[in-house]
Amino acid sequence: MADQAHEPVMDGLMQPRPLTIAHILERAERLYAHKPVAVAGTERVTYADVARHTRRLATVLDRLHVPVGARVATFASNNRRHLELYLAVPVTKRVLHTINIRLASEHLEYIVNHAEDDVVFVDRGLLPRIWPSADRMPRVRHWVVLPDDSDTPIPADPRILHYDELLAGAEPFAGSFEDTFTLADEQLASGLCYTSGTTGRPKGVLYSHRSTVLHCLGALAAGFIGLGESDVVMPIVPFFHANAWGLPYGAMMAGASLVLPGPSAKPAHLLRLMESERVTVAGAVPTVWTSMADELSAYDLSATRFLLGGGSAVPPALSETYRTAVGIPITHSWGMTEVSPVGTIGGTRTQHRAATEDEQVAVRAAQGQPLPLVNVRVVDVGTGRELPRDGHTVGELQVSGPWVASGYFQVGEDDSFTDDGWLRTGDLATIDSDGYLRLVDRIKDLIKSGGEWISSVELEAAIASHPDVVEVAVIARPDPRWTERPVAYVVLRDGSAGTAEDLLRHIRPMVAKWWLPDDIVFMTALPKTGTGKLSKSSLRESLHIS
Amino acid sequence: MADQAHEPVMDGLMQPRPLTIAHILERAERLYAHKPVAVAGTERVTYADVARHTRRLATVLDRLHVPVGARVATFASNNRRHLELYLAVPVTKRVLHTINIRLASEHLEYIVNHAEDDVVFVDRGLLPRIWPSADRMPRVRHWVVLPDDSDTPIPADPRILHYDELLAGAEPFAGSFEDTFTLADEQLASGLCYTSGTTGRPKGVLYSHRSTVLHCLGALAAGFIGLGESDVVMPIVPFFHANAWGLPYGAMMAGASLVLPGPSAKPAHLLRLMESERVTVAGAVPTVWTSMADELSAYDLSATRFLLGGGSAVPPALSETYRTAVGIPITHSWGMTEVSPVGTIGGTRTQHRAATEDEQVAVRAAQGQPLPLVNVRVVDVGTGRELPRDGHTVGELQVSGPWVASGYFQVGEDDSFTDDGWLRTGDLATIDSDGYLRLVDRIKDLIKSGGEWISSVELEAAIASHPDVVEVAVIARPDPRWTERPVAYVVLRDGSAGTAEDLLRHIRPMVAKWWLPDDIVFMTALPKTGTGKLSKSSLRESLHIS
Structure with missing residues (x-):
């Protein structure tokens, strides 16, 4: 070999522009000021209106010190x-903490x-859900009330302020928020969201401007959610839910x-909005x-191109209900609060074009492929060794990527993360x-029966x-002989005369005999978490099963 | 105000995953190994084949020191x-320098x-286009020949090596390229491309992994190019062209x-590929x-969803030809080598849905809106002051964003950049x-006639x-009375009997009288730059006009 002089590694010569939520705001002002936000x-306002209020709110936050x-x-x-x-807090370098409005007061205060x-x-x-806790939240200096259609009494308390009054009294910030960020600032915390805490204390996930913008670009990627200018987007999922x-x-x-649904989650309200706004x-x-499924036929949802479920x-039966009634199945997404939250998007790809109808239903039941920049792997729960991508070897799902958490807010070492910095999902x-992901179960929801696993x-x-x-x-009931056995809790359609034997007869061709539940318990409703999950x-x- | 204790600004707690081309490669290996690359x-190979070769090529680059x-x-x-x-060079932290094969030897050597x-x-x-210059390129240690369909003689020279032989003798790198990058490494140079240098010396634009990946995500954004898994993408534009x-x-x-067209740019070859591969x-x-426009009717291009021109x-007439024959207009993009290159994408948006056919043609003739993360502005050429976004005030286009150059390779201060770090485009x-961008002209191509500007x-x-x-x-000819006057150089369709008077009669209703060219000169072909531009x-x- 001839000349092998050492060459220094060198950086590219590209502008050091940070990835910030300020860009999202100011891009909407420059390009999409005319586009509507229907509530x-x-x-009905426009992005220009939202941006104008946001610029006043920025001043309000300063005035409140x-x-x-x-x-x-x-x-x-x-x-x-x-x-x-959502805009004013992070673009002024504060941290938006969205709280689940369905939390019990103990969790709320914590x-x-x-x-x-x-x-x-x-x-x-x-107010009635949180104000009673105010005295047990001593660090909160101000409570700012957002007017809504309610006439809920507002307590007379010096800590209470009024959103619209504050904004009316504030000058809008006239400069560029984007210009206040350096490249390093893209790492700044922009948002905080606590996990629902079904096990142990809730833990806070601290997003950055960078992670948020990259996740956003993932949401725009065609073939995934593919948000585009011609879309009319309705987040029914609450703003506080990841x-x-x-x-x-x-x-x-x-x-x-x-299109923002406001406080009501009534099926008719949601469907009416989807119809009238051509969502x-x-x-x-x-x-x-599920709650909306029975009323689909009464509404014109022909504008719909993508229904996201996660x-x-x-x-699969629910997805098929929508495919039959609306023409669009529900596309599966796998995510977690720790993943910003979207990790994968389901649906069929070109390789499934020749598949039968049944095979396509099965594909749509899977969680799909990771978004660009996201990596997933399955590992042996015992050894942590990566398992083959063969479509049948089951292991713990782990995930990495620039919008995946590396830790929890104000928590030290946490065994949710591997030595090489991946998140253990518990799935x-x-x-x-x-690269198609298919969730089998939560580790803790798997049922161990006679040394074998049953997927709930x-x-x-x-x-x-x-x-x-x-x-x-379906949950596991401790069993002296088999360790655990499955028990099913079922809500039947109103007026149904179905029996446990009917259900067992229905599923017998679908699962192994030893998977059949030992008991089927009928209920009028199943308990839900604050985010509406079972x-x-x-x-x-x-x-009394722990 | 109560408690105003100083809060330290804090970073988010997100995984420090870098944006790298290694992710693009390994993502294709994990998710899209089966997808075809047709040449x-x-x-016809797959991404798995390409990745396998890439892993051998990585070893080859090491062996060549x-x-x-x-x-x-x-x-x-x-x-x-x-x-x-494109893959092996940057994922091993070398810099891919794509050279324009149409350059004159003087530029090539430079x-x-x-x-x-x-x-x-x-x-x-x-080889015949570059080997004669080899002795005037003393730093080049190795010349590696890529086999093609040609039987061009290969000189007997110790500097010459053979791609396929090198790969056959190399073990593939078995590890993860992605894992060799730290967060800071996303700034590493990944590519180098010289501007065509129509004025002055060619200048090199040095891309980074970060800029390349972000630009990629921009290309995936729905409503812009929106590349998705179901697409069949054919870059007719050369790999060396930005x-x-x-x-x-x-x-x-x-x-x-x-779909890669290989060495031929013959219209029939390109159209045949588009048809057979369902591009x-x-x-x-x-x-x-333009070269392909006459033969469109002989091919089935019904799979086409997006034709990109830049x-x-x-x-507009060319775009309309395609819209009539293929059903898809040519979508305008504005870009530059310095912009990685895509800055904006044209086409109609929701606000143009109610526009007349003619109005839509006019919209499609514009360069459109900037991609996410890109900012554009027009400034007064004299004062540098930003001009209003009113659709008619003309100024110099400037651009900023994470995939826009901040300087040139091995060039000191350069007046292409403003004090606040934006690129002056010369447009x-x-x-x-x-936020709709419409190019009026290159600053140097504008024709100054009688104190007014004529847009060529x-x-x-x-x-x-x-x-x-x-x-x-259309170019400017110096004129003693008017300073400059327009002269048009025109190539007519074979067999056309068109005259200058025909053309003047045709354009008279479209432009101001004083814009009419002083001369129309008919030619058999117009001169092109190395990248095929006029x-x-x-x-x-x-x-002899300078």
Whole structure:
């Protein structure tokens, strides 16, 4: 070899522009000022209006002397003022802490105190759920009330301020928020969201501007959610539920219209909005899709192009109901609060074009492929060794990527993370040779029977495919002989005369004989977590199974 | 105000995962190994094959003792081995220098020496264009010949090596390239591309892994190019022309199939490939689209969903020809080598849905909106003050964003950049209130007549709308009375009997009377730059106008 002089490694010569939420805001101002934000069927503004309010809100936060880096909490429905908080808080380098409005007061107080929230913005109608805890949240200096349609009494208390009054009295910030960020600032915390804490204390996930913008670009990628300017996007999933899956920021970056449902989650209200606003993309948890399923035929949802389901497994039968009635199946997404939250998007790909109808249903029941920049792997729970991507070897799902958590807020070492910095998800999954992810179960929801594993998810899907079944949860009951045995809790359609024997007959061809539940218990409703997911832990507690 | 204790600003707690081309490669291995790469109608491989070769090529670069950070040049057509170089060079932290194969030897030697290329990979059929310069490129240690269909003689010279032989003798790298990058490494240089240098010395733009990946995500964004898994992407634009507009990396990240045309740019060859491979997205410069326009009716292009045109203005008449024949207009993109290259994408948006057919044609003639993360502004050429976004105030277009150059390789201060770090483009443009960009002209191509400006671009578009006109260029001729006057150089369709008077009669209703060219000169072909753009500088030189 001739000349081998050492060459220094060198950086590219590209502009050091940071990835920031400020860009999302100011891009919407420059390009999409005219696009509408429709709220609850009662309010219609544009991104220009939202941006104008946001610029006043930025001044308000300064006037309230909210320090840079401080947590600003929201306790609110999906409404216009909440969207303004989504913007004004992070673009002024504070941290948006979205609180789940369905939390029990004990969790609520823990979270607000742990986050050290400086100010809480709360929907007027939601005051009764949080104000009684105010005295046990001593770090909160101000409570700012967001007006809504309610006439809930507002306590006379010096800590209470009024959103619209504050904004009316503030000058809008006239400069460029984008220009206040350096490249290093893209790492700044922008948002905070606590996990639902079905096990142990809730833990806070601290997003950065960089992670948020990259997640947003993932939401725009064609073939995944593919948010575009021609979309009309309706986040039914609450703003406090893992950033509403990135839909609010994603819609603004794409220039899509936004439809916000407001406080009501009534099926008729949601469907009416989808019809009247010609919604193209909507996202909700399976229990909400289930609640809407019976009324689909009364509405014209022909504008729809994408229905997103996540938070828990979407039963294939539910997805098929939508495919039949609306023409569009529910596309599965796998995500977690720790994953910003979207990790994978399901649906068929070109390799499934020749598949039979049944095979396509099976593909759609899987969680799909990771978004660009996200990596997934399955590992042996015992050894941590990576397992083959063969579509059948089950292991713990682990995930890495620039929008995946590396730790929890104000928590030291945590065994949720591997030595090489991947997140342990607690989900059991297979990955096939095309990188297709299929969740099998939560590790803790798997049922160990006679030394073999029974998947509660597969058993639930089989039971849910019975036409009379509205909801189902399968959990493990301790068993002296088999270690554990499955028990199914089922909600039947009103007026159904279905029996346990009917259900067993229905699922017998679908599962191994030893998977058949030992008991089927009929209930009028299943317990839910604050985000509307089935709460197996509540079920276990109420049945004295821990 | 109560407690105002200082809060430290804090970073988010997200995984420090870098944005790297290694992710693009390994994502394709994990998710899209089965997807095809079709080359020139003669070769068909998969991404798995490409990745396997890439892993051997990585070892080859080590064995050749190519230092990390060294420039590895390519002098090649759009072919499979060139794609492997696109991957292996940057994922091993070398810098891919793509050389324009149409450069004159003087420019070629300047560029290779300025880049200090360590190795040059060259298509066998292109050896005659560069080997004669080898002795004047003393830093190049190795010349590696890429086999092609040609039987061009290969000189007997110890510097010459053979691509396939090198790969056959190398073990594939078995590890994860992605894992070799730290967060800081995303800033590493990954590619180098010289501007065409129509004025002054060619200058090198040094891309980073970060800029390349972000540009890729921009290419995936729905509503822009929107590359997705179901696409079949054909970069007709050469790999050496500003990264083939991001299409190769973009297609791989999206999991789209790739179709590479190989060395031939014959219209029939390109159209046959588009038909047989069911191409959905193709990108080419307007002169290439023009060359194909006459033969469209002989091919089934029904799979097409997006035709991308850039590099110079796409005449509306040309776009309409495609819209009539293929059903898809040519979508305008504005970009530059310094912008990676894509800055904006044209086409209609929701606000144009109610527009008349003619109005939509006018919208499609504009350059459109900037991609996410890109900012554009127009400034007064004299004062540098930003001008209003009113759709009619003309100023110099400036651009910023994470995939826009901040300087040139081995060049000191350069007046191409403003004090606040934006790139001066040399283009004159308007921006409207929806952020819609419309190029008026290159600053140097504007014609100053009687104290007023005449846009050569608009005049060219008017002339090009005549059915007999194949190509047109308008340049300024010095004029003692008016300072400058327009002269049009026109190529007519074979067999046309069109006269200057016909053309003047055709454009008279479209432009102001004083815009009418003083002369119309008929030619059999117009001079082109190395990238196939009309070369007005050559035209000026050949006509002794400087």
